Amino acid sequence: MGKKNDREERGGTRRDFLKLAATGAAAVSMAAPxxxxxxxxxxxxxxxxxxxxxxxxxxxxLIQRLERKYEQKYGKEFNVKATGPVDDVLFGYGLDxxxxxxxxxxxxxCVEENNQSRDPEIHWIRVLEFExxxxxxxxxxxxxxxxFENPVQPAxxxxxxxxxxxHCEESPCTNVCPTGATWEEPDGIVAxxxxxxxxxxxxxxxxxxxxxxxxxxxxxxxxxxxxxxxxIIGNKPRTKGVVEKCHWCMQRVxxxxxPACLEACPVGARKFGNMLDPESxxxxxxxxxxxxxxxxxLGTKPKFFYFF
Amino acid sequence: MTAKEQGEGSAGEYHPPSNQLGTxxxxxxxxxxxxxLFSVRMSQDPNSSRDYPSRTLPPGPPASLMAEPEMDEDYxxxxxxxxxxxxxxxxxxxxxxxxxxxxxxxxTNWCLDCHDAKDRDSLHLSNGELVSFDETWRLCTxxxxxxxxxxxxxxxxxxxxHWRGKKEYWSCIACHDPHNITPAFKPIEGKPRPRCxxxxxxxxxxxxxxxxxxxxxxxxxxEARDPEQGEKEDGHGQEx
Numbered sequence: 001m002g003k004k005n006d007r008e009e010r011g012g013t014r015r016d017f018l019k020l021a022a023t024g025a026a027a028v029s030m031a032a033p034x035x036x037x038x039x040x041x042x043x044x045x046x047x048x049x050x051x052x053x054x055x056x057x058x059x060x061x062l063i064q065r066l067e068r069k070y071e072q073k074y075g076k077e078f079n080v081k082a083t084g085p086v087d088d089v090l091f092g093y094g095l096d097x098x099x100x101x102x103x104x105x106x107x108x109x110c111v112e113e114n115n116q117s118r119d120p121e122i123h124w125i126r127v128l129e130f131e132x133x134x135x136x137x138x139x140x141x142x143x144x145x146x147x148f149e150n151p152v153q154p155a156x157x158x159x160x161x162x163x164x165x166x167h168c169e170e171s172p173c174t175n176v177c178p179t180g181a182t183w184e185e186p187d188g189i190v191a192x193x194x195x196x197x198x199x200x201x202x203x204x205x206x207x208x209x210x211x212x213x214x215x216x217x218x219x220x221x222x223x224x225x226x227x228x229x230x231x232i233i234g235n236k237p238r239t240k241g242v243v244e245k246c247h248w249c250m251q252r253v254x255x256x257x258x259p260a261c262l263e264a265c266p267v268g269a270r271k272f273g274n275m276l277d278p279e280s281x282x283x284x285x286x287x288x289x290x291x292x293x294x295x296x297x298l299g300t301k302p303k304f305f306y307f308f
Numbered sequence: 309m310t311a312k313e314q315g316e317g318s319a320g321e322y323h324p325p326s327n328q329l330g331t332x333x334x335x336x337x338x339x340x341x342x343x344x345l346f347s348v349r350m351s352q353d354p355n356s357s358r359d360y361p362s363r364t365l366p367p368g369p370p371a372s373l374m375a376e377p378e379m380d381e382d383y384x385x386x387x388x389x390x391x392x393x394x395x396x397x398x399x400x401x402x403x404x405x406x407x408x409x410x411x412x413x414x415x416t417n418w419c420l421d422c423h424d425a426k427d428r429d430s431l432h433l434s435n436g437e438l439v440s441f442d443e444t445w446r447l448c449t450x451x452x453x454x455x456x457x458x459x460x461x462x463x464x465x466x467x468x469x470h471w472r473g474k475k476e477y478w479s480c481i482a483c484h485d486p487h488n489i490t491p492a493f494k495p496i497e498g499k500p501r502p503r504c505x506x507x508x509x510x511x512x513x514x515x516x517x518x519x520x521x522x523x524x525x526x527x528x529x530x531e532a533r534d535p536e537q538g539e540k541e542d543g544h545g546q547e548x
Contacts, residue, residue, distance in 0.1 A: 052358040084360035086472070096463075104499040121503045146502060152495035186360065256365045256473040267493060268466030268478065280471070284461040 050180065051082075051193040051233055062232070070230070070237075074223040082232045083254040085187035091248060091303065092188070093259075094271035094285040095162065098308040101267055102127050102160030103153040109264030110164075113249060114235040115227055117219030124213065124246045125164045125261060132159045141294070164261075165190060165211040165246035166294065166302030173203035173212060182243075188275075188303055189248050191233040199241040208295050209302075212245045248272070275303070368473035371462075376442050376479050386428035395425040413490050422447060422486065448480040455480075 044065065049058060063080045070078040107125045116122040128144025144161060154160065167190050174182050174190060181196035182203055204212045218240040230236050234250035249259035253272070262270040273280035282305075285291065289307035296302075389405070399418050402409050412419075424430045430438040431447050439446050449456040458464035462475075465483065469475040480486075483493060 054358075084358075084363055086363050086365050094463075099493075101493070101495070102498060103496055104501070107502075108499050123502050126502070149501050150498060153498040154495060253471065256368070256470040258468060258471055263468050265466070266496060267483065268464070271463060273471045281462040281467070284458075284463050288458075288461075289463070 045195055048195050050196050051191075052180075052183070059232075066230075066232070066236070070226075070228070074226055074228075076223060076228060078228040078230060080230045080232065080236075081251065083251070085185055085189075086254060086256075088276055089274045090188045090276050091167070091253065092273065092275035092282040092286070093167070093248065093304045094282050094289075094291070095304070095306050096267075096269040096271070096308065097159065097161060097306050099267045099269040100127075100160045100162060101154040102129055102148070102150075102158070103266060105264040105266060106162060106261035106270065109260045110246070112225070113227055113252075113260035114247075115221055115225075115230075115237050116244070117215065117221060117238070118225065119220045120217060122213050122215070122219070122244070124211070124244070125162050126210070127160055127162045129155075129158050129160055132157050135159055139294070161306070163209060163211065163294070164304075165248075166209055166300065166304040167246075167248065169301035169303065170299055172206040172208070172298075172300060176202040176206045178202065185233075187254075189250055189253075190245075191247055191250070192243065192245070193233055194236060194238055194242045194244070197242040199243065201243065203243055208298050208300065212243050214243050215240050365472045368470060368475070371467065371475045371477055373443075373445070374468075374476045374478050374482060376444060376481065379441065390428035395420070397425075409487055411488055413488050414486060415489070444486070445477075445480050448484075448486070 048062065054062065059082050063082060066080045067078050070080070104127050107123050107127060110116070110124050111118070111122075114124065116124065126146045127148075128141065128146055129148040130139070130144055134140070134143060139161065141161075141163075148155075148158075150158075167184075167188055169184075169188075171184060171190055174184060177183075178200060179196050179198055181194075181198070182190065182192045184190050199214070201214055204214060215238050219238055221237060226237065227235060229251050231247075231251035231254075234247045238244050249257075249261075253259060259270075259272055262272050271281045271285055273282040275282055275286070277283060285305065285307050291305040291307040293302040293305060397420060409419075422431050424432040424438060427438060430440055431444065432438050433447065433450050445459070449459065455464050459477075459480075462477070465480065466478040467475045468478070485494070
């Protein structure tokens, strides 16, 4: 709430001007190299309203249009949706660092669920490997190795820390976005309207967790690989030049299901639920376990808690 | 001055490259068009929040227990062999049958602390109450009572399905082998690591794995920090 008011108080004219300038410049610099290959230019998409400004009818029309488009492109049935948040829900996530074995099943389940590009490869979850001895003195993310390979997991003497979007309450990424293409939803999920992202990558620079990823070239995703259960501001297939990141499987959790990474975890280290519900797993974690968040000194207030 | 006059006039004194002005006009017009299109988009304030309709999800049925693993058909029912036999309480290596239990390890326990001597088709609690093979958690949590609260809350172990709606508890033996608990969770094979962003070049060099590794550790040097680990590496991502 407070945040939204702040934004409004900052006033219209100056902000609008800056945005205009930024987008104008971006349009000129981006249009040139893209023009040749990617200009299957689609005026409807270009003129598409911001997700948060669309009326229900416009949203319905967009859903129809996208379903037609994807069915044509991939030759199978799609279920495109724009499911809203559930009342009285604020999501939170917990991860048991003492049980994580670094097997990366969550990473690959996420790729499959959320239609990440296979080539170039994009992983929303990065699993860092640390020396157990070093971690006792404090977690220094710089020391983590995201490229480890071992015959079996866990390797002796190591511990693991999977990192993805922290869905911060004070999210620096949403504050710097010049087009308002990324924001925090009422249920706490930090979402992206991919059609409004202009690829300026300010958010990538602002995110202290390296959770945002940029599509440097056209993502590839085959018809068999694509997950046809699609949320417009969730796992909708991305295009070249936009930023993407974890959205806590919006297409699943807003229907009451667990995120894909949680279900894939063989040791049960991942916990997800409604922080406003005293009966939920995440509340139990917060009340009974030792929890910590990463880079708490930055005041970003992550809703992703590590516990042990 | 009409367009015609202007055209005639310029034809006389204006020499190639005469199309330069035209290019600029076209470019300028195009730029203005792009700008105006963007201002159409900008006139919609994205920061005003969406009016979502009120939505609820029903709580769903009480959580259920995941089906316990099926018993080996050759072994079930256990009473086929064990009916009326003389029970051998001796701690020993199984040689005649159940050879796969040879490497038994579970603290100070032995078979008949869990399996019932008279009714082999059941397990038992310490007070003698029989527990079916479909409720093994009752057995486990009798001794591991410190895990019970966590497991009930869905925090030790795992639940799948719905955070709101139907959810399923995983039973203890889905993750732990009661006959061999060292280590508590058997190591498993890891999934492929991320590939290096090899489509990028840095200082004219294609990225390679060692650079990936060192960059990920915050040292943008060309040498791997841990050469021993570097050697163990193989395949995947070794793109030159």
